[in-house]
Amino acid sequence: MRAVESVRALLADSDPAAGLVADPARRRRDLRSILADPAGGAPPTAPTPRHRRVLVPLGVLATGAAAALAFGLLPGGTAGNAQAATPPPLHYQVPATTTPAPQLLEDIAQHTATLSEPDGPDTVLEWREWNLFTRIDGDTATSRVVTETHKVVLHADGSGTDVRAFEGEKPRTQQLHRGLYPDPLPTDPAALRETLRRSTPAVDNPSGAAEAIRSVLRAQALDPAQRAALLRLIAAIPGLRYDGTVVDRAGRPGEAFSAESAGSGLPTRYTFIVDPTTGRVLGDEAMLTTSAGKLNVPVPSMIGYTAYLAAYRK
Amino acid sequence: MSAERFSALYDEHHTAVLRYARRRAGADSADDLAAEVFVVAWRRWPEVPAEPLPWLYGVARNVVANHLRGQGRAERLAARWEAEPLTPVPDVAEEVAARDGAYAAWARLGERDREVLALIAWEGLGVRQAAESLDCNPASFSVQLFRARRRLRAALNDPAPSDADSVSPTVLEVSRASG
Numbered sequence: 001m002r003a004v005e006s007v008r009a010l011l012a013d014s015d016p017a018a019g020l021v022a023d024p025a026r027r028r029r030d031l032r033s034i035l036a037d038p039a040g041g042a043p044p045t046a047p048t049p050r051h052r053r054v055l056v057p058l059g060v061l062a063t064g065a066a067a068a069l070a071f072g073l074l075p076g077g078t079a080g081n082a083q084a085a086t087p088p089p090l091h092y093q094v095p096a097t098t099t100p101a102p103q104l105l106e107d108i109a110q111h112t113a114t115l116s117e118p119d120g121p122d123t124v125l126e127w128r129e130w131n132l133f134t135r136i137d138g139d140t141a142t143s144r145v146v147t148e149t150h151k152v153v154l155h156a157d158g159s160g161t162d163v164r165a166f167e168g169e170k171p172r173t174q175q176l177h178r179g180l181y182p183d184p185l186p187t188d189p190a191a192l193r194e195t196l197r198r199s200t201p202a203v204d205n206p207s208g209a210a211e212a213i214r215s216v217l218r219a220q221a222l223d224p225a226q227r228a229a230l231l232r233l234i235a236a237i238p239g240l241r242y243d244g245t246v247v248d249r250a251g252r253p254g255e256a257f258s259a260e261s262a263g264s265g266l267p268t269r270y271t272f273i274v275d276p277t278t279g280r281v282l283g284d285e286a287m288l289t290t291s292a293g294k295l296n297v298p299v300p301s302m303i304g305y306t307a308y309l310a311a312y313r314k
Numbered sequence: 315m316s317a318e319r320f321s322a323l324y325d326e327h328h329t330a331v332l333r334y335a336r337r338r339a340g341a342d343s344a345d346d347l348a349a350e351v352f353v354v355a356w357r358r359w360p361e362v363p364a365e366p367l368p369w370l371y372g373v374a375r376n377v378v379a380n381h382l383r384g385q386g387r388a389e390r391l392a393a394r395w396e397a398e399p400l401t402p403v404p405d406v407a408e409e410v411a412a413r414d415g416a417y418a419a420w421a422r423l424g425e426r427d428r429e430v431l432a433l434i435a436w437e438g439l440g441v442r443q444a445a446e447s448l449d450c451n452p453a454s455f456s457v458q459l460f461r462a463r464r465r466l467r468a469a470l471n472d473p474a475p476s477d478a479d480s481v482s483p484t485v486l487e488v489s490r491a492s493g
Contacts, residue, residue, distance in 0.1 A: 030345075
């Protein structure tokens with residue numbers, strides 16, 4: 001909508017609360033006080049989905065050169081032979097700081113490392129993603145979009161379940177076994193990098209780092225020290241820049257950092273959205289910048305998105 | 315279970331609500347107002363929708379309005395704004411001056427215009443979410459947004475306050491506190 005975009009452009013640099021974060025101690029104290037209020041907390045009503053979207057069958061898994069680009073995609077599931085609809089880019093509040101991106105992430109990492117969180121034998125992970133599946137037959141590309149959610153519970157012995165739901169379908173439970181990262185990740189950034197390199201050799205460039213981070217966040221609930229190490233890994237991505245504050249696709253504010261590479265086959269910008277108060281990666285995005293190759297999507301175009309909704313131990 | 319889910323909601327949205335309060339009520343009371351919004355959310359937990367942020371902003375709007383009315387702060391804040399104009403930071407003076415120009419233009423608009431513009435530009439909501447926050451339909455909101463944008467542009471072209479009735483002490487305080 002043009003009015004939306006122009007209003008944001010007019011006021012983009014004028015946000016009086018840009019970059020504002022709460023004092024962590026005050027924030028925790030307030031939460032404790034609120035939860036102590038006996039007048040609250042009645043059982044919630046079951047949420048109902050706001051939008052019912054088209055379910056896309058999965059018989060169109062990517063083949064050929066573009067298979068590596070079968071990223072998550074867009075919250076408005078579409079199907080068909082027409083050019084696939086892709087989600088609009090997020091609106092980034094232009095940064096009001098000249099501090100380099102790595103230093104900003106280092107600051108968040110240092111704060112994150114001081115946090116403490118509950119531990120426990122079980123890990124719970126939830127995320128929502130949008131997948132674009134593309135089939136290329138000669139000169140014909142068919143791109144389709146699938147939305148899916150995951151709720152994973154992992155036990156100490158490496159077993160677990162993944163309740164996976166494609167939009168419009170009943171959830172299905174899949175038994176999990178020891179995965180890609182069965183052991184706790186190192187809290188030393190160099191050691192973390194070497195651990196990730198074993199499964200993702202390209203971890204030193206933006207596309208490889210994005211792939212490795214996506215894998216990690218689907219496999220473990222990182223404690224604060226591990227999150228700090230992950231932030232330092234992101235900080236070391238070549239060409240990393242700070243894009244400013246943003247509200248992610250799950251409605252959460254965060255700080256956005258991005259870097260570009262063609263490591264996956266097409267020039268792509270990889271963006272990580274970080275909650276500065278918790279050091280959590282809230283989401284990741286991938287956007288084609290100059291060429292879609294044979295993918296049947298416009299340029300620039302969002303070609304992948306994940307919202308990490310929960311990651312904790314209990 | 316409710317406590318866990320509420321804590322997750324709190325963690326996810328506290329910063330957004332805090333910033334909402336800061337934009338409208340200044341730095342001094344933003345923390346208290348954010349806490350009050352979540353007190354309401356906890357007490358009305360069954361009403362919190364699956365997409366909570368627009369709902370939280372709706373609560374925040376009432377909390378901020380009550381705060382300002384109850385405290386009688388509007389006049390005092392207006393007086394402080396008039397007495398203490400913004401002082402740009404020297405090393406980013408040009409950027410701040412431009413920003414303050416937009417602040418000032420926004421501050422001269424009526425309350426509804428400011429809210430409509432802020433929900434889109436600073437809270438980052440889409441039209442549907444913003445309409446939900448203001449409890450109106452998206453079509454109506456779009457019309458309001460269009461008109462608010464037109465008035466903002468007019469205010470940007472005319473830096474002198476020309477409509478005394480539409481001056482917002484609240485917003486002026488936000489601007490001053492952030493400068």
